[in-house]
Amino acid sequence: MSNINTKALASPLTWASTIELLESVKVDEIGVKERVASLSTRSIKRESKLQALNYIVSMCDLTTLEGEDTEGKVLQMTAKAMRPDPTDKEVPSAAAVCVYPSLVSTAKEIIGTSNVKVASVSSYFPSGQVPLESKLLDTKFAIDEGADEIDIVINRKAFFEGDYRKVFDEIVALKEACGNIHLKTILEVGELRTYENIKKASLIALAAGSDFIKTSTGKISNGSSKEACLVMAKAVYEFKESSGFSAGIKVAGGIRNSKDAIRYLIIIKEELGEDWLHADYFRFGASSLLDDVLKQIRKLKTNAYQSSYYFPRG
Amino acid sequence: MTEIKKTYKNYVDGKYVRSESGKTYTVELKSESYELPLTSKKDLRDAVTSSKSGFDSWNKLSQYNRTQIIYRLSEMIEGNRDSYVEILLDYGLTKAAANKDIDNAINTIVWYAGLADKWEQLTGNLNPVVGEYFNISHQEPIGVVFSLNSTEISIDKLLSSFLPALSIGCSVINLSEKNAVLSLKLAEDINNSDLPSGALNLLSGDFSKILDDVSRHVEINALASYKKLNKENLKIINENASTSVKRIFHLPSEEGLSSILPFIETKTVWHPKGR
Numbered sequence: 245m246s247n248i249n250t251k252a253l254a255s256p257l258t259w260a261s262t263i264e265l266l267e268s269v270k271v272d273e274i275g276v277k278e279r280v281a282s283l284s285t286r287s288i289k290r291e292s293k294l295q296a297l298n299y300i301v302s303m304c305d306l307t308t309l310e311g312e313d314t315e316g317k318v319l320q321m322t323a324k325a326m327r328p329d330p331t332d333k334e335v336p337s338a339a340a341v342c343v344y345p346s347l348v349s350t351a352k353e354i355i356g357t358s359n360v361k362v363a364s365v366s367s368y369f370p371s372g373q374v375p376l377e378s379k380l381l382d383t384k385f386a387i388d389e390g391a392d393e394i395d396i397v398i399n400r401k402a403f404f405e406g407d408y409r410k411v412f413d414e415i416v417a418l419k420e421a422c423g424n425i426h427l428k429t430i431l432e433v434g435e436l437r438t439y440e441n442i443k444k445a446s447l448i449a450l451a452a453g454s455d456f457i458k459t460s461t462g463k464i465s466n467g468s469s470k471e472a473c474l475v476m477a478k479a480v481y482e483f484k485e486s487s488g489f490s491a492g493i494k495v496a497g498g499i500r501n502s503k504d505a506i507r508y509l510i511i512i513k514e515e516l517g518e519d520w521l522h523a524d525y526f527r528f529g530a531s532s533l534l535d536d537v538l539k540q541i542r543k544l545k546t547n548a549y550q551s552s553y554y555f556p557r558g
Numbered sequence: 559m560t561e562i563k564k565t566y567k568n569y570v571d572g573k574y575v576r577s578e579s580g581k582t583y584t585v586e587l588k589s590e591s592y593e594l595p596l597t598s599k600k601d602l603r604d605a606v607t608s609s610k611s612g613f614d615s616w617n618k619l620s621q622y623n624r625t626q627i628i629y630r631l632s633e634m635i636e637g638n639r640d641s642y643v644e645i646l647l648d649y650g651l652t653k654a655a656a657n658k659d660i661d662n663a664i665n666t667i668v669w670y671a672g673l674a675d676k677w678e679q680l681t682g683n684l685n686p687v688v689g690e691y692f693n694i695s696h697q698e699p700i701g702v703v704f705s706l707n708s709t710e711i712s713i714d715k716l717l718s719s720f721l722p723a724l725s726i727g728c729s730v731i732n733l734s735e736k737n738a739v740l741s742l743k744l745a746e747d748i749n750n751s752d753l754p755s756g757a758l759n760l761l762s763g764d765f766s767k768i769l770d771d772v773s774r775h776v777e778i779n780a781l782a783s784y785k786k787l788n789k790e791n792l793k794i795i796n797e798n799a800s801t802s803v804k805r806i807f808h809l810p811s812e813e814g815l816s817s818i819l820p821f822i823e824t825k826t827v828w829h830p831k832g833r
Contacts, residue, residue, distance in 0.1 A: 548774035548801065549603055 251524045253424060254489055256416045256453035259409060265447045265486065266408065271439035271475055280470045283514060284507050290544065293506070297541045299521055300505045301328055301335055304537075305363055305494065305529045306558065307342040309370075309462065315350045318343055322351045324558030326358050329538050332545075338534065339523040340393060344369075345382060348389035363393035363428070367418060370432075370461035372397040376414055383421050394418075395428040395458060395494075398445060400435055408448055415452035428456035428494055428527075431476075434466035439475045446479035450491050460497030462529060467497020473508055477515035490519070496529025502540040505533055566738075568595045568762060569745035571608035572755025577601050583764065585736060587648040594738050597763030599771040605731045605759040606777050609702045612756020613729040617699070619754070621675035621727075627752050628725060629671035632664045634747035635713070642713060645739055649711040662714040666813075670717075670725040677726050677818055685826075694827040699727035700805065701779035703821055704772050706765050707734040707741065708784040715812070716741055719784040722810075722817040724758055731759045731778075735785075738762030766791070773798035773806075780805040782820060784812065 288296060306325040308317060318341070325338040340361035341351050351362045364386035367379035383394055396418050402410040419427050429449040436442050449457050457476055460467040473495050480491050495508055505528060512520050520526050539550040567574040577595040585592045595601070616624070635642065639660055646656035673680075678697045685693040703723040708715050716737070720730045734741040741760045748758055765772075765785070772781060773795040781795065781804060792808060799806050807820045 546774075546801075547770075548776055548798070549606065549771065551776040551802075554776065 251455075251490070251492075253426070254419075254450075254453045254455045254491060256419060257451040257487060259412060262412060262448065262451040265451055265483070266444055269440055269443050269447065271443050271478075273439055276439055276471050276474055280474055280511065283510050284470065286510055288506055288510075294541065294544050296506050296509055297502060297537050297544070298334070298336055299509060300502065300528060300537050301534065301541075302337070302339060303523045303527050304328075304338040304534050305340045305342045305496075305527050306338050306534060307462070307496070307529050307531050309342070309344060309365060313344060313347060315347065318347045318350045319354055320556075321558040322354045322360070324534075324556045325360050326355065328534060328556075329541070330556065332542070335538065335541060339527055342395065342529060345386035345389060345391070348386055348391045352390040361392040362390065363395055364389070364391035365395045365397075365430075365461075367396035367414075369395065369397055369430070370463040372399055373401060376417060379414065379418060380421050383418055387422065387425055391425065393426040393428060394422050395430055397430045397432060397461060398449060400432060403436075403441075403445060408444070411445075412448050412452045415449055415454060419453035426455040427453065428458045428492075429454035430458045430461055430496075432461055432464070433459045433469065433472035433476075434464045434497070439471065442472050442475045443479050446476045447483065450479065450483040450489075451487075454491060456492040456494050456527065458494035458496055458527075458529065460495075460529075462497035464497075468495045468499055470507060470511060474511050474515060477512060481516055490525065492525040492527065493520075494527040494529055499528060499530055500532050501536045502533075505537065566592060566594055566742040566762070568597065568601065568605075569742065569748065569758075569760040570601070570605050571612070571759065572749065574745070575601075577763075578604070583762075585739060587739075588650060589648055592739050594742065594762040597733065597761045597768060599768055601761065601763075602731070602768050602771055602775070605761060606702060606775055608756040608759055609729040609731050610756075610777055612754060612758070613699075613702055613727075615754035616724075616729055616757035617727050621678075624725070624727070625671050625674040628667060628674055628721070630751040631747060631753075632667040632671070634750050635660065635664060635667070635744075638747060642740075642743065645743055646711065646713070649737070649739075651711060659712050659714050663712075663717050666714055666717050666721065670721040673815075673818070674725045677815075677822075680815055681819065681822060682824075690831045692827075692829040692831060694829070696825045696827050697726075698823045698825060699723075700821050700823045701728060702731070702777055703728045703780045703782060704731045704733070704778045705781075706783040706785050706787075707732060707737065709736065711737050711740070713740055713744065715784070716744065718812040718817070719782075720758060722812075723780075723782070723821040726818050726821055728780075728821050729757050729759075731761065733761045733763060733765055733768075735762070735764060769795065770798065773804065774801065776802040778802075778804060780807065780821060782807040782810050784809065 329335040342363040366383040431445045579598040581596040582593040643656045682697040683695040687693040707719045
């Protein structure tokens with residue numbers, strides 16, 4: 245699980261072939277809900293649970309995206325990402341830390357040679373309501389500071405105005421700016437409202453060269469949902485069938501406990517297969533989730549319910 | 559008219575819930591038979607989560623406000639006296655004994671209500687030290703307390719198994735066994751007393767079934783048993799509790815100032831004397 249970011253980079257398709265992908269987008273809403281409901285009832289036994297929890301830690305993008313973030317806070321969080329549970333060597337390190345561009349160099353400094361990546365949000369996260377030139381500047385700044393991964397937001401204004409071409413072109417331009425840096429595109433599913441919109445946005449983002457598609461900024465109340473994750477997984481599957489590229493999915497926003505996170509893993513495994521149970525293909529963007537997962541891992545090992553008090557802050 | 563019977567449920571986080579396991583146990587009384595939730599370890603886990611946040615909301619209130627809320631419980635019980643008497647009679651008490659128990663219960667509540675904003679003055683201290691310092695024993699509630707009710711058929715005893723910890727600001731998870739009809743009935747009046755949800759969770763069941771989880775749970779800060787436990791169980795509890803430095807109190811005092819002492823954490827504060 246250590247060699248993350250070894251997978252091939254995505255490359256954009258032409259607009260013409262993107263239109264073809266979008267033509268036949270239809271989502272069976274009831275079907276999606278039923279499927280999620282049935283997958284969510286699955287019970288996981290002890291051994292598999294421990295494995296799942298370790299996966300979740302290794303897939304975590306430990307995130308802090310607040311106006312009040314300081315270097316001290318990022319240092320603390322990054323240290324936690326590198327060694328989530330200092331008392332248990334079997335617990336893997338997190339996949340990445342996710343911060344604002346101005347704090348990338350701080351995180352990068354402490355990470356050193358560790359395999360934890362530094363992801364930066366850019367393109368005027370979370371709204372993205374600025375001209376493309378500003379988004380490019382923002383992104384280039386984050387890359388120059390040393391970001392290994394870039395999380396951008398799609399242009400929802402253009403999306404809702406029906407200007408899919410603009411959404412597509414902006415991602416292509418940002419992808420170009422990223423070069424060989426992994427690009428995650430945030431759809432903000434809570435704002436897209438319908439499953440069809442989510443699928444369309446997913447396909448546009450994938451066709452424009454996103455390495456990952458991500459559910460949410462975590463800045464609005466209805467962040468990620470299992471249903472949205474399922475629809476995105478289906479889009480990733482279809483895209484792989486048509487273009488051959490295996491993209492990743494990042495779920496973020498409102499996933500706070502292990503039980504919920506495991507349900508996401510089940511959805512991904514059932515829809516895309518075991519290959520996706522890897523930090524190269526699936527990530528959790530979270531701040532409080534990791535604490536609960538660490539508590540559950542120690543609970544499984546010691547048989548005692550745990551308190552966050554005894555785990556590192558971050 | 560059809561007779562409608564009440565389903566008694568656990569009181570967790572301000573809500574009335576069945577056991578997630580779906581299991582119940584039967585309490586056969588003189589005229590009624592009650593099916594009560596058999597608390598599982600997951601129910602306990604939920605109760606602890608609730609108590610953890612309940613501790614914060616209970617402590618956000620001023621001590622004066624906590625006094626008013628506890629006092630209100632006595633008003634609620636007085637208003638529903640008949641329904642308590644009915645259950646106590648069903649448990650086999652005489653009418654006089656039942657009424658006496660409720661009188662005692664109300665006295666107990668009023669006493670702890672009064673204590674809620676005075677205990678710190680009584681148990682804390684300014685200590686004499688050699689040097690130009692104030693040395694203060696500052697008093698704080700210990701945190702989340704699990705208390706096991708005694709086996710007696712008494713509302714007064716039930717209250718005495720959680721009010722000492724609750725009145726000083728701890729959040730309490732209280733488990734009753736055979737006499738749980740009383741505590742689940744009391745839950746309704748607790749709910750009407752404006753107690754913040756999670757400050758007090760009332761459970762019913764069999765302590766031996768969750769003993770291991772209670773004593774291991776890291777987030778429970780103290781365990782007080784008002785029921786006499788056998789040596790084997792006490793040994794298991796003490797061993798398990800040692801891993802999280804949980805305080806264990808077997809048959810602690812049930813009245814007076816000594817009843818709250820187990821649930822107090824004392825911090826010693828040094829402060830220079832100014833000139």
